[in-house]
Amino acid sequence: NAGVTQTPKFQVLKTGQSMTLQCAQDMNHEYMSWYRQDPGMGLRLIHYSVGAGITDQGEVPNGYNVSRSTTEDFPLRLLSAAPSQTSVYFCASSPGQIYGYTFGSGTRLTVV
């Protein structure tokens, strides 16, 4: 049972490049979310999903897209990377509204 798996663990991008951060969970959780964590800012919600085919925006969605074609996968796409997107990105999943989330180990992204 792997839990929540994020790839890659580290990534350096040039400004303007695009990429996809992968997230997969094997716990059959309906709810999945993407957060970014910056020093002094705490974790901020980017996008979330309550099930396959359903996604919605969080607090800081600009510059990011998501899709949820299966229960297991919830990729995060950076459309045109900017230095302001340098951050640590966490994917998380949960079985339901009253439960906490299980987090992946994170992706450390640097945009130069």
Add this chain to the structure above:
Amino acid sequence: RKEVEQDPGPFNVPEGATVAFNCTYSNSASQSFFWYRQDCRKEPKLLMSVYSSGNEDGRFTAQLNRASQYISLLIRDSKLSDSATYLCVVNFPTGGGNKLTFGTGTQLKVEL
């Protein structure tokens, strides 16, 4: 006003001490509450849920005060291994899903 507020600390305490953290939240309709622990450069991990009647898990006790809109975490007999950042997390109702909002965390350092 921030949706979830915590004292950033750090709280420096000797081993064996009792330490308490508080967290306030702004939305009186919030339904679920959690404490997470985050070690340096690691993902957040669920420490405990917080129930209306209060709950205990070993050396850890969580309390919820809905009238004053705060939750607390008490750690008894602190261990060196308790050194970490403790995140207060609140579930805000959105009409569509499970959106957790994180506080910026309280740093705890347990010393010999």
